[in-house]
Amino acid sequence: xxxxxxxxxxxxxxxxxxxxxxxxxxxxxxxxxxxxxxxxxxxxxxxxxxxxxxxxxxxxxxxxxxxxxxxxxxxxxxxxxxxxxxxxxxxxxxxxxxxxxxxxxxxxxxxxxxxxxxxxxxxxxxxxxxxxxxxxxxxxxxxxxxxxxxxxxxxxxxxxxxxxxxxxxxxxxxxxxxxxxxxxxxxxxxxxxxxxxxxxxxxxxxxxxxxxxxxxxxxxxxxxxxxxxxxxxxxxxxxxxxxxxxxxxxxxxxxxxxxxxxxxxxxxxxxxxxxxxxxxxxxxxxxxxxxxxxxxxxxxxxxxxxxxxxxxxxx
Amino acid sequence: xxxxxxxxxxxxxxxxxxxxxxxxxxxxxxxxxxxxxxxxxxxxxxxxxxxxxxxxxxxxxxxxxxxxxxxxxxxxxxxxxxxxxxxxxxxxxxxxxxxxxxxxxxxxxxxxxxxxxxxxxxxxxxxxxxxxxxxxxxxxxxxxxxxxxxxxxxxxxxxxxxxxxxxxxxxxxxxxxxxxxxxxxxxxxxxxxxxxxxxxxxxxxxxxxxxxxxxxxxxxxxxxxxxxxxxxxxxxxxxxxxxxxxxxxxxxxxxxxxxxxxxxxxxxxxxxxxxxxxxxxxxxxxxxxxxxxxxxxxxxxxxxxxxxxxxxxxxxxxxxxxxxxxxxxxxxxxxxxxxxxxxxxxxxxxxxxxxxxxxxxxxxxxxxxxxxxxxxxxxxxxxxxxxxxxxxxxxxxxxxxxxxxxxxxxxxxxxxxxxxxxxxxxxxxxxxxxxxxxxxxxxxxxxxxxxxxxxxxxxxxxxxxxxxxxxxxxxxxxxxxxxxxxxxxxxxxxxxxxxxxxxxxxxxxxxxxxxxxxxxxxxxxxxxxx
Numbered sequence: 001x002x003x004x005x006x007x008x009x010x011x012x013x014x015x016x017x018x019x020x021x022x023x024x025x026x027x028x029x030x031x032x033x034x035x036x037x038x039x040x041x042x043x044x045x046x047x048x049x050x051x052x053x054x055x056x057x058x059x060x061x062x063x064x065x066x067x068x069x070x071x072x073x074x075x076x077x078x079x080x081x082x083x084x085x086x087x088x089x090x091x092x093x094x095x096x097x098x099x100x101x102x103x104x105x106x107x108x109x110x111x112x113x114x115x116x117x118x119x120x121x122x123x124x125x126x127x128x129x130x131x132x133x134x135x136x137x138x139x140x141x142x143x144x145x146x147x148x149x150x151x152x153x154x155x156x157x158x159x160x161x162x163x164x165x166x167x168x169x170x171x172x173x174x175x176x177x178x179x180x181x182x183x184x185x186x187x188x189x190x191x192x193x194x195x196x197x198x199x200x201x202x203x204x205x206x207x208x209x210x211x212x213x214x215x216x217x218x219x220x221x222x223x224x225x226x227x228x229x230x231x232x233x234x235x236x237x238x239x240x241x242x243x244x245x246x247x248x249x250x251x252x253x254x255x256x257x258x259x260x261x262x263x264x265x266x267x268x269x270x271x272x273x274x275x276x277x278x279x280x281x282x283x284x285x286x287x288x289x290x291x292x293x294x295x296x297x298x299x300x301x302x303x304x305x306x307x308x309x310x311x312x313x314x315x
Numbered sequence: 316x317x318x319x320x321x322x323x324x325x326x327x328x329x330x331x332x333x334x335x336x337x338x339x340x341x342x343x344x345x346x347x348x349x350x351x352x353x354x355x356x357x358x359x360x361x362x363x364x365x366x367x368x369x370x371x372x373x374x375x376x377x378x379x380x381x382x383x384x385x386x387x388x389x390x391x392x393x394x395x396x397x398x399x400x401x402x403x404x405x406x407x408x409x410x411x412x413x414x415x416x417x418x419x420x421x422x423x424x425x426x427x428x429x430x431x432x433x434x435x436x437x438x439x440x441x442x443x444x445x446x447x448x449x450x451x452x453x454x455x456x457x458x459x460x461x462x463x464x465x466x467x468x469x470x471x472x473x474x475x476x477x478x479x480x481x482x483x484x485x486x487x488x489x490x491x492x493x494x495x496x497x498x499x500x501x502x503x504x505x506x507x508x509x510x511x512x513x514x515x516x517x518x519x520x521x522x523x524x525x526x527x528x529x530x531x532x533x534x535x536x537x538x539x540x541x542x543x544x545x546x547x548x549x550x551x552x553x554x555x556x557x558x559x560x561x562x563x564x565x566x567x568x569x570x571x572x573x574x575x576x577x578x579x580x581x582x583x584x585x586x587x588x589x590x591x592x593x594x595x596x597x598x599x600x601x602x603x604x605x606x607x608x609x610x611x612x613x614x615x616x617x618x619x620x621x622x623x624x625x626x627x628x629x630x631x632x633x634x635x636x637x638x639x640x641x642x643x644x645x646x647x648x649x650x651x652x653x654x655x656x657x658x659x660x661x662x663x664x665x666x667x668x669x670x671x672x673x674x675x676x677x678x679x680x681x682x683x684x685x686x687x688x689x690x691x692x693x694x695x696x697x698x699x700x701x702x703x704x705x706x707x708x709x710x711x712x713x714x715x716x717x718x719x720x721x722x723x724x725x726x727x728x729x730x731x732x733x734x735x736x737x738x739x740x741x742x743x744x745x746x747x748x749x750x751x752x753x754x755x756x757x758x759x760x761x762x763x764x765x766x767x768x769x770x771x772x773x774x775x776x777x778x779x780x781x782x783x784x785x786x787x788x789x790x791x792x793x794x795x796x797x798x799x800x801x802x803x804x805x806x807x808x809x810x811x812x813x814x815x816x817x818x819x820x821x822x823x824x825x826x827x828x829x830x831x832x833x834x835x836x837x838x839x840x841x842x843x844x845x
Contacts, residue, residue, distance in 0.1 A: 032724030036366020040731050040741070041447060044762035047732065049444035050365050053497065081366050082357065083500045084522075092522050148553050156561045163558045169525055169545055263549045265523025273356060273550075277366075278724055 005299070012295035019291045020284060024067065027283050028060045034080040035277035054080055067284070076288075077281035079274075086285040089270060094289070096166050097266030100189065100258070101251045103182055107190035108197055109244055115194070116201025116240075117233065123206065131202075135195035143254060147188050147261035154184060164263035185262040189254050193247050200243040204236035237308045245301035249294045348843035349543045350823065352566045353555040357522055357548055360509045362485035363437050363445040364499040372483050373568060374526060374546050376835040378511040379485025380535075382411055382430065383477050384836035387827035389645060390747040392477035395836070396425070396486055396512065402785050406472035413463040418533040420516040423490050427459040432489035434467075437498055445499060449763055450479055450746075450753055453782070472783040474790060475750035482746035482832070486512065514539040514839035523548055540825075540842035556818070559584055565820035565843075568831050571696075572630035575816050582821075587828050589815040590643040593744040594636045596807035597705060598767040600737050601760075605686070610669040612805040615738075616655040617662040618712045624704050625811050628697045632816060636809035638801045639743070639751045640794065643812075643829075646787065647749040649795040652802035663712045679713040687715035688737040693726025701810070702740045734761060734768060740810070741766065747830065749794035752778045755806055769806035 032038065037050040051057045055066075070077055076086035119131040155163035162168070166181050208214060209232055217227045256268035267286060274282035305312045358371035362379055383392035383400075397411040417425040434457040438445050453473035458466040467476060491510045492498035504510070508517045514536065515528035528544040547564065549555045556574045558564045560581055570578075575586050597615070599606045606612055625633040634642070642648045666672075671679040671686050679686040692702035699720055706716040716738065721729060730736045743754050743764070752759070757775055759765035777800055781793040815831060825840035827833045 030725070032722070032728040034366075035724060035727075036364070037444075038724075038727055038732060039366060039368060040727055041368075041764060042365070042444070043449040043759070043764065044732075045441065046365070046444040046448060049442050053442070053444065082522075083359070083364070083502050083505055085502075089522070096523075144551075148557065151554065151557045151561075155563075156557055159561065163561045163563055164549060164554055165524060165547065169527060169547075260550050261554055263524075263547065263551075263554060265521070265548070269523065269550065276724065 008295075008299050008302075012292070012299070015295060016288055016291050020068070020071070020288055021064070023284055023287045024064045024280075025060060027278070027280055028063075030278070032278050034279055036081040038278075056080075067281070071288075076285045079279050079282045081274075081277045081279045082282075086281045089282060090267070090285050090289055093265060093267045093270045096264055097252075097255055097259070097268060099166075100182065100186055100255055100264060100266060101248070103186040104189035104193060104254075105244065105248055105251060107186060108193040108247065111190065112194040112197025113201050113240065116198040117205060117228075119198065119202045120205035120209065121228075131198060135198045138191045138193075139195040141192070143188060143192050143257045144261055146191065147185070147258060150184050150188060151261075164261075166264055185258050185264055189251070189258050192254060193251065196243055196247055197240065200239050201236065204239045205232060208232045208236045234308065238305060241301060241304050241308055245297055245304075248297045252290055252293070343845045344540045344824075344842035345845045346540065347542050349545060350541050350566065350820075350841065350843065351545050351547060351564045353549045353558070353564050353568070354526075354546045355548075355550050355552075355555075357506075358526060358546065359505045360507075360517065360520075360526075361487060361499060361501075361505045362483055363433075363443075363448075363487065364505055365444055365446050367446055369569070373831065373835045374528075375485055376483065376513075376832060377515055377528065377544065377838045378509065378513045378517065379487065380417075380512040381481055381484050381486065381836070382413075383481040385481050385747065385830065385833040387829055387833055387837060390643070390829060390833065392481050395481075396430075397480075400477055402474070403466075406474055406783055406785050407469050409467040409469070409476050410460070411465050411467070413465065414535055415463060417512060417535045419488050419490070419510050419512060420531050420533060421491075421510045422533065423488065423510070425486075425488075425512055426462045427465045428462075429486050429489050430465045431457045431459050432493055433486045436489075436493070437487065443497060443499055447483065449759075450482075471779070473750075474782050474785055475746070475748040478746050478748040478750070481836070515544050518543070534839065536839050539839045544838070559818055565823055566826075567818045568815075570816040570818050572632045572816065575632075575818065576630070578818050584818045585821050587817045587819060588632065589817055589828060589830050589834075590641060590812070591744060591815045591830050591832075592641045592644065592747045593742060593815070594639050594641065594807075594812055595701070595740065595742040595810040596636075597738055597740050597810065598736075598807050599805075600734060600739075601767050601769045601806075602734070603688075603737050605684070608669050609804055610665050611671070611686075612808060613655060614662040614665040614669070614712065615709065615714065616805065616808040617658050617665070618714070619705055619708045619808070619810070620657040621810055622657070624701065627704070628700055629811070629813055632814040633811040634814075636811050638798045638809055639745070639754065639807065640749045640798055641812045644747060644749060646791050647794050649798040651795075652799050654802070659708070659711050666712065666714075673713045677713060678715045685715070686713070687717065689719065690716040690738050690740075691719045691721055691726060691730050691736050692740060693721050693723045693730070695723045695726075698740055705740060731766060734766070739766075749790065749797070750778070750781060752782065755801070765806075767806055771804065771806075774800055774804070774806070 038047055067077060078085055079089055115131045119128045122128050151163045154161045161184055162181050168177050214227060214231055217231050255266060256272055259266045259268040260272060271286045274286060354370050356370040358374045359367040361367060362375040380396050382395060382397040384395040386393040396414055398414050400409055400411045402409050413427060419425055437443060438448050438451055439454060453469050453471050455468045455470045458468060460466055488510045492501060495501045507520050514531055514534045516531040517526060518529040519527040525548060526546045530538045532538055552571060552574060555567050559567050578584050579586060599612055621635045625631060637652055637654055640648050666679055670681045674680045690702060692698050702718055706718050709716055730739050745751060754764045755774060756778060757770035760768045760770045777797040781790055781797060784790040784793045817831060819826060822844045824844050825842050827837050
């Protein structure tokens with residue numbers, strides 16, 4: 001077990017190194033430059049002076065070595081466009097993103113599993129059709145559009161919920177206020193993630209229900225509820241957990257859009273701003289953080305398998 | 316400039332303003348009101364930091380007072396941190412008398428040393444590459460005469476200096492930034508709580524979320540009339556409008572026309588049609604010798620139905636441009652110049668006359684060379700649809716444009732920096748003066764803001780005549796001639812002057828309508844009617 005985790009952590013380190021190398025060279029190949037240095041109004045002399053100040057007039061490989069040396073010491077550099085240390089930007093932005101992502105994941109998992117079970121139990125009857133219609137909608141409606149629509153309905157027309165931000169301004173910490181701000185963005189994000197969970201749950205459950213051990217359980221006279229909860233659903237969870245692992249990584253790309261629409265100050269928006277503004281150190285920082293999270297989630301998922309399915313062991 | 320008359324007029328204006336405001340405040344200002352405004356990204360709270368542009372300009376205008384600001388009546392420079400000014404040595408020097416008793420928000424006294432620091436050590440320091448520094452290239456240095464008097468020493472006459480000093484040219488504190496290695500990148504200033512002179516000061520900066528401003532009790536014009544301002548960071552314009560409709564925002568600037576429709580139906584908001592000295596254009600790259608013949612440029616402009624484009628792209632919120640100087644400049648705008656009404660037949664005839672005749676492939680050619688242009692465009696605002704419409708209009712007269720759509724940052728690198736294009740659609744936004752030299756002069760071709768790389772000594776001389784003219788009468792005369800020349804020779808193909816739309820809470824009063832910059836320069840007068 002410890003050996004397994006150690007091996008995976010070392011592998012993760014190598015992956016992150018390769019990610020940084022690729023990202024660094026790719027973003028420097030992209031046309032354009034940091035928007036604070038190369039805006040429309042600046043003259044050639046101004047641009048030159050600014051590039052020199054940020055050391056961007058040096059060759060790419062030289063800059064990578066400098067950056068890597070810093071990163072190994074825990075210094076991810078300074079944002080070119082914002083003038084703040086990358087690590088402090090990431091620290092500021094990670095909490096809102098994790099709150100949003102965790103809530104969405106929880107909602108997607110809860111509703112997805114329940115709806116998936118309902119669909120499987122009523123296969124090819126109307127509840128199944130209703131669930132599959134909801135899933136299709138969730139799958140095909142773009143987030144940015146749904147985001148604006150729910151803002152117009154719930155914030156503008158009904159006035160029930162705030163339209164954006166993560167808390168009311170000038171008020172201290174207030175849990176109720178935070179939750180009210182969270183409902184719309186997390187709901188929209190969960191709605192788009194849920195269909196994956198529904199589909200996998202439904203398919204896994206159907207497969208389990210047709211399997212021998214379920215028939216045996218029924219044959220030995222167990223109540224249907226026990227068969228369903230103890231035997232079927234629990235066993236169907238392995239693919240669902242795998243799917244949740246995948247969904248968790250997709251969450252980050254989904255949050256890019258949702259964070260922009262709902263004015264949520266998270267990592268996703270930071271990533272968009274950095275990419276549009278060619279803020280090289282921030283792009284690298286965000287990519288590395290996202291990479292680390294994906295590596296971490298995959299490890300967590302592998303460990304979770306052992307919990308939901310005792311036959312899987314990491315020796 | 317007739318200083319005495321000017322000062323009289325100002326005194327009268329100040330009196331009227333005081334009376335008007337006094338009456339209005341007594342009537343109904345709500346002292347507890349907090350005004351919510353939108354900005355599209357985290358601002359940088361230093362007007363000179365490279366990249367501090369649209370997301371930072373308006374908040375910096377509230378925070379950092381300038382030497383001058385625009386009069387809400389006619390946009391002439393009026394007193395702010397400077398109370399009076401005059402030109403000396405035939406326009407080669409300007410002396411500014413500063414306001415007495417001004418304090419920074421930390422209590423330190425403001426004075427001539429701050430003005431000298433802002434210009435000598437920051438704007439004019441070539442190593443810093445300060446934002447918009449090239450607009451001040453005529454300034455050699457700023458001399459301190461005494462605590463409250465500075466003298467701008469110029470290399471060449473620059474009669475529009477008081478106008479440019481009102482254009483996002485906030486004075487920054489020497490006692491805070493003077494010791495910094497780079498005064499433009501001090502994070503505790505730019506991204507937290509800067510020391511300022513404006514009517515409001517920063518109380519709290521939450522990155523990615525909002526910047527909260529509270530009244531500056533030390534402000535020279537007295538305390539403002541709102542309990543605070545909050546600039547919320549909302550990147551998505553649709554969300555900005557939705558929030559304004561939901562009552563969470565009181566001011567949304569740079570509203571796109573399609574989002575403005577129906578916004579007034581709520582009864583809470585009104586849309587202001589503000590102006591700005593801003594023109595959209597098609598830039599022909601004059602390094603291409605096909606543009607040596609002015610008839611080609613004239614024909615290309617005549618082939619474009621600009622009114623139809625304004626109606627389609629801007630819902631009619633704009634006006635066909637006759638040159639770079641917008642009608643909002645009043646006397647300085649010359650309407651009597653050559654104009655180019657939409658007339659594709661005349662355009663075709665003009666190209667025939669110039670020797671560009673239709674080839675078998677439907678594209679005009681002359682001596683084996685085709686009238687086909689590379690036309691890169693960037694994903695920003697209406698640039699892409701505008702480019703595609705121009706392409707269609709030109710196709711009608713046998714001119715081909717090869718449109719290549721680039722991501723905005725890549726566009727700037729390729730087109731603006733490398734000048735790697737033959738024709739392209741873009742815009743310039745300038746201070747409200749007819750001094751447009753940074754966008755047209757030979758010295759700005761290839762390296763500066765003269766995107767079309769146009770160079771004509773006759774034009775340079777006309778623009779310099781304007782820079783030398785110290786009275787309004789002389790400026791009107793000089794710039795009228797310049798505008799005639801610009802309409803005849805078409806360094807740019809002028810498209811339109813767009814209206815700048817701002818949605819605001821109807822209860823917000825004391826908010827000058829003329830331009831957004833002017834409105835924010837007078838933030839001290841804003842109040843919410845009860």
